[in-house]
Amino acid sequence: xxxxxxxxxxxxxxxxxxxxxxxxxxxxxxxxxxxxxxxxxxxxxxxxxxxxxxxxxxxxxxxxxxxxxxxxxxxxxxxxxxxxxxxxxxxxxxxxxxxxxxxxxxxxxxxxxxxxxxxxxxxxxxxxxxxx
Numbered sequence: 001x002x003x004x005x006x007x008x009x010x011x012x013x014x015x016x017x018x019x020x021x022x023x024x025x026x027x028x029x030x031x032x033x034x035x036x037x038x039x040x041x042x043x044x045x046x047x048x049x050x051x052x053x054x055x056x057x058x059x060x061x062x063x064x065x066x067x068x069x070x071x072x073x074x075x076x077x078x079x080x081x082x083x084x085x086x087x088x089x090x091x092x093x094x095x096x097x098x099x100x101x102x103x104x105x106x107x108x109x110x111x112x113x114x115x116x117x118x119x120x121x122x123x124x125x126x127x128x129x130x131x132x
Contacts, residue, residue, distance in 0.1 A: 050077045052110050053087040065131045068120040074109035097122045097130045 052075030059066045077083065080096040096105065100122050107118040122130040 049110060051084045052077050053084045063125060063131060064121060064123055068118050070118055071111065074111050076109050078108035080105040101130055
């Protein structure tokens with residue numbers, strides 16, 4: 001009878017709905033777990049990020065600094081042998097730069113929360129200083 005079929009259909013729809021609901025609940029749980037893991041990873045990364053001791057506030061176009069790929073707002077973590085543990089003042093950097101004229105220096109910066117390595121070769125250019 002048609003009535004019997006309709007009941008079967010209703011029962012089937014209910015099962016489908018329940019299955020979908022469960023699937024959705026699992027999906028939500030998985031999403032929450034993924035988000036929690038992503039957050040935990042971001043947190044552990046943030047903790048393992050070194051502290052910066054200086055910030056790049058200007059980069060002259062065409063200068064060794066700009067050629068090396070340094071960008072304004074980069075936070076300097078390591079400049080040659082200078083890092084947060086032994087940095088006293090900008091004279092430290094100036095000294096490293098003078099001693100490394102024409103030789104590549106390893107520079108590490110933080111850029112939007114990520115460590116970026118920049119190779120910088122100090123050299124005199126256009127009658128300016130070693131870095132511009």
